[in-house]
Amino acid sequence: MTPDRRPTLQEIHVSCRPGIVHCSSRSLHPFYEIVLRARSDRALCISNWAEPTWVTQYTQTFNEHWIEEGRPSPYEPFPDLPYLKPVFEIMDLKRIVWIEKSRDMMISWACVAYLTLHAMRVAERGVIFQTQKYEKAIDLVNYAKCLYRRQAPWLKDIFPLAKPLDSQPQDRLEFASGGYVLGIPGGADQIRGHHP
Numbered sequence: 765m766t767p768d769r770r771p772t773l774q775e776i777h778v779s780c781r782p783g784i785v786h787c788s789s790r791s792l793h794p795f796y797e798i799v800l801r802a803r804s805d806r807a808l809c810i811s812n813w814a815e816p817t818w819v820t821q822y823t824q825t826f827n828e829h830w831i832e833e834g835r836p837s838p839y840e841p842f843p844d845l846p847y848l849k850p851v852f853e854i855m856d857l858k859r860i861v862w863i864e865k866s867r868d869m870m871i872s873w874a875c876v877a878y879l880t881l882h883a884m885r886v887a888e889r890g891v892i893f894q895t896q897k898y899e900k901a902i903d904l905v906n907y908a909k910c911l912y913r914r915q916a917p918w919l920k921d922i923f924p925l926a927k928p929l930d931s932q933p934q935d936r937l938e939f940a941s942g943g944y945v946l947g948i949p950g951g952a953d954q955i956r957g958h959h960p
Contacts (some may be wrong), residue, residue, distance in 0.1 A: 779884070788795060816842075816848045816852055818850050819841070819842040819843045819877040819881070820843070821841060822842050822915055823842075823914050824839040824910075825907070825913075826839055826872065827917050842877060845870070845874075846870040847869070848874060851863070851874055855878055860918075872904070877911060879908075879945065880911055880937070883937070884923045884943060886941075886943055887941040888943060890943070890944055890946065891943075892945075892946050892947075893947045894947075894950060895942050895949065895950060898949040901935065901948055901949060904947055904948070905935055907935065909929055913927070923936075923941070925939055
């Protein structure tokens with residue numbers, strides 16, 4: 765099974781419940797355990813999804829230094845780092861997680877990937893990236909947009925955007941399910957304006 769290929773109906777067991785179609789794979793990678801939209805139901809989610817799998821196998825990140833590092837392309841999957849799964853598991857367990865800053869561990873990018881996935885797959889899930897400077901917040905949103913743009917087309921079909929990427933504001937990524945990623949600058953007044 766390759767990330768580019770959508771599972772066939774023969775590979776997926778389908779059972780219906782009111783409002784949703786539940787598709788569970790029998791012998792596929794856990795990634796294919798999915799709940800699809802049915803009719804007008806806008807709720808989207810994926811269950812039994814090993815969090816790092818999306819970012820390490822089903823989408824691509826970009827590397828500004830790809831030439832200097834001798835990489836074949838600026839786009840490639842997120843490295844399958846040994847601490848990535850535990851970091852994602854910890855973020856699932858706690859509402860607030862403190863991680864010491866390190867430029868070598870790619871933790872900021874890993875957090876963007878984790879949170880983008882949640883905004884993408886959970887209806888009405890809002891994610892806010894707040895940084896000291898607005899430009900850095902835009903960088904994080906652009907990274908989220910890159911992850912969305914570089915995933916397989918069949919995933920974009922499952923998780924459609926509210927409007928095309930080129931039509932979205934630079935500080936937002938909005939999904940048709942109501943989930944979103946928003947970048948804002950630092951300061952209590954900034955976050956207060958986005959509190960429910």
